[in-house]
Amino acid sequence: MRIEGGRLLVAGRDAEALAREHGTPLYVFDLRRIGEQAGALRAALVRAGLTPRVRLAMKALRDEPVLRYLRGLAAPGAPAAIGLDACSPGEVEHALACGFLPEEISYTGTNISERDLDVLAPLDLHLNLDLISQIERVGRRCPGRAIGLRINPRAGVMRGHAQSLYAGAKPTKFGIYEEDLERALAAAERHALPIDTAHFHLANGMLDNELPAFDEALATAARLVRRLIEAGCPLEEVNVGGGLGTPLHEGERPLDLDAYAGLLEHHFGDLGVAIGAEPGEFLTNEAGVLLAEVVTVEDRAGTPFVGLDCGWNVLNDHRIYGRELEFVLPARADKSPIRADAPSSQDVTVAGHINEGDDVFGEGVRLPDVAEGDIVALVSIGGYCHSMWTDHCGRPRAGAVFFAERA
Numbered sequence: 001m002r003i004e005g006g007r008l009l010v011a012g013r014d015a016e017a018l019a020r021e022h023g024t025p026l027y028v029f030d031l032r033r034i035g036e037q038a039g040a041l042r043a044a045l046v047r048a049g050l051t052p053r054v055r056l057a058m059k060a061l062r063d064e065p066v067l068r069y070l071r072g073l074a075a076p077g078a079p080a081a082i083g084l085d086a087c088s089p090g091e092v093e094h095a096l097a098c099g100f101l102p103e104e105i106s107y108t109g110t111n112i113s114e115r116d117l118d119v120l121a122p123l124d125l126h127l128n129l130d131l132i133s134q135i136e137r138v139g140r141r142c143p144g145r146a147i148g149l150r151i152n153p154r155a156g157v158m159r160g161h162a163q164s165l166y167a168g169a170k171p172t173k174f175g176i177y178e179e180d181l182e183r184a185l186a187a188a189e190r191h192a193l194p195i196d197t198a199h200f201h202l203a204n205g206m207l208d209n210e211l212p213a214f215d216e217a218l219a220t221a222a223r224l225v226r227r228l229i230e231a232g233c234p235l236e237e238v239n240v241g242g243g244l245g246t247p248l249h250e251g252e253r254p255l256d257l258d259a260y261a262g263l264l265e266h267h268f269g270d271l272g273v274a275i276g277a278e279p280g281e282f283l284t285n286e287a288g289v290l291l292a293e294v295v296t297v298e299d300r301a302g303t304p305f306v307g308l309d310c311g312w313n314v315l316n317d318h319r320i321y322g323r324e325l326e327f328v329l330p331a332r333a334d335k336s337p338i339r340a341d342a343p344s345s346q347d348v349t350v351a352g353h354i355n356e357g358d359d360v361f362g363e364g365v366r367l368p369d370v371a372e373g374d375i376v377a378l379v380s381i382g383g384y385c386h387s388m389w390t391d392h393c394g395r396p397r398a399g400a401v402f403f404a405e406r407a
Contacts, residue, residue, distance in 0.1 A: 001030075001289065001379060008330035008377055010289050012407030015330035019291040019375045025310035025398040026291045027386050031069040032406060033287035034061075034382075038070075038082050041244075041277060044257035048265040051274040055083035055106055057242050058091045060280025060383040061288070065402035067098035076101050085242075085278035089119035106239065106276065108150060108199060110134075110173055117141050128199040128239065130175045132184050139191025148197030148239065149184060150175045151224045155217035157203040157210045157243070175200065178224055185231050195233040197276070198225045203243025205281065205323065208253040215263050222267040229271070238268050239276035246285040248326050248380050255282070281383035288382020290315055290398065291330070294374040295353070304348040306370055311352030311359045313391065314398040317384040318361070325350075325361055328377040329368060350376075354393050 001010055008015040011030035019026055038054050045052035056070060067084070074081040083104040086092045095105055107120060108128040114137070120127065121142050128148035129135050138147060152175025176184045188195055202217045203210070218240075225238055247254045264275055296307030312319055327350060348367050352359040361378070370376070389397045 001286075006331075008289075008328055011403035011405075013403065015289065015291060015377055016375045018401065019293070019330070022399055022401055024291050024293045024375070025308075025314055027382075027398050027400040028289045028291060029061075029063075029066070029382060029400065029402045030287050030406065031066060031402055031404045034066065034070070034283050035073055035082075037279075037283045037286070038073075039080070040257055041279065041282070042080070044261040045264070045275055045277070047258060048261035049269060050261065050265055053083060053237060053239075053274050053276040055085045055276065055278045056283055057085045057278050057280030058095065059087055059387060061284040062091060062094060062387050063400065063402065064094075064098055065404075066284075067095065067100070069402075069404055071099040076104055085280075086125075089116050092119060092123065092125065106148075106278065108148075108239075108241075108278075112137060114141075126197065128197060130199075132176065132180060132187055135184060135187040135191070135193065139187065139193055142193075144192045146194045146196045147188065148199045148237075149188070149195045149228065149233075150199040150201075151181070151221065152177050153200060153202070153217065153220035153224055154178075155202065155220045157206050157213045157217060178227075181224065181227060185228075185233075195228060196235060197237045197239055198228055198233075198235055199239040199241065199276075200224075201241030201243060203241075203245075204321070205245035206243050206255060207245045207247060208256050208259070211256070211259055211263065214260075218263055218267045225268070225271070235271065235273050237274045237276050238271065239278065240264060242277065242279035242282065244277075244279045244282035246282055246380060248285075249324065284383035285380050286382065288380070288386065290378040290381055290385065292376050292378070294370050294372055294376060296351075297370055297372055304346055306348045306350050306365075306367065306376075308350065308352055308361070308376060310398060311354030311393075311395060312356075312361075313354055313393070313395045314389050315361070315378065315381060315385045316388055316390070317381065319358075320388070321384065325381070326379050327362070327365055327367060328379050329370065330375050330377050354395060356392075 010028045042052045042054045070082045087109045102123040102125040105125040130150035200221045292308040292310045295309050347364045349363045350361040
């Protein structure tokens with residue numbers, strides 16, 4: 001995104017004009033931004049002396065134009081190729097239909113069923129297992145198959161929350177705890193399943209100031225990884241998951257990728273293994289904008305309400321992960337909060353059109369004067385939004401346009 005002549009441009013195109021042309025609500029995606037983020041992450045890992053395996057977490061953004069764009073960046077197995085992290089058989093089948101090979105897919109699901117294995121077992125994709133019962137199930141179905149082991153070091157970082165949803169003091173549904181590691185190893189040995197990958201996920205939305213906490217969590221994870229090596233596991237990859245964030249609000253510092261890669265090198269650089277990274281929002285957030293029309297401007301008991309022609313059914317990331325939103329008026333971008341020094345005239349509540357009282361995008365939002373018919377942009381929401389829509393109240397999915405080249 002950029003501002004030019006007081007107007008918001010996405011992929012070099014006028015945001016308001018796109019909304020008028022295609023209708024609202026409308027997602028606009030700049031696919032090149034995804035490729036730029038993936039390239040920056042890979043380059044930082046290489047500079048740290050690591051062997052990178054960068055994959056997109058499909059649950060963040062799985063639309064066919066996105067996957068085909070990534071598929072076209074490099075041939076399978078090429079250093080610049082971007083793989084996929086899948087978490088359901090449906091995602092796997094979609095990836096294959098978009099041209100990815102099974103060996104380019106890392107599967108990290110939870111509570112794998114026999115029906116799941118009907119799809120997964122015949123494919124030469126990599127399975128990361130996070131429960132002892134899952135090791136037993138895969139072992140009965142696929143004895144001798146190489147697997148990854150997802151570990152839970154009871155440590156994590158989650159921006160804006162007391163602890164991570166994936167790993168922390170509170171028991172979660174993910175991963176093998178240290179006290180259960182011997183049982184997991186015994187189950188794998190019983191079924192002759194070599195463990196070639198150590199997988200963990202420690203962060204969510206991590207920015208630069210959270211790197212010290214991430215370093216502490218990595219130290220715990222590294223201890224468990226070395227226990228696997230000491231047990232004779234033929235590790236080829238340490239998969240550090242995703243959780244890398246992107247800045248949204250004034251004062252937030254972007255993640256220092258070289259510092260991030262340096263921490264990974266410090267903890268794992270002597271192991272001679274590849275480093276897998278599977279971010280979702282880091283690759284996709286800055287690639288996407290949601291455009292909506294203002295359909296209501298009304299004072300309610302002293303509070304100005306701005307009603308949009310969309311609801312949380314098409315943008316529920318902030319409901320699930322608690323992520324705040326940032327609003328811009330595309331036709332008056334030089335007077336909207338995308339700039340730190342931009343004037344704002346009022347505090348408003350921005351509400352959606354779902355028939356639920358909590359369908360509110362923000363309270364106390366500073367916006368310039370708005371009128372019915374204006375277009376509002378919700379910016380930097382390319383990940384975990386468009387892919388998580390529901391049809392609650394019979395409201396349809398938002399439209400979407402994808403641009404692989406910038407105007």
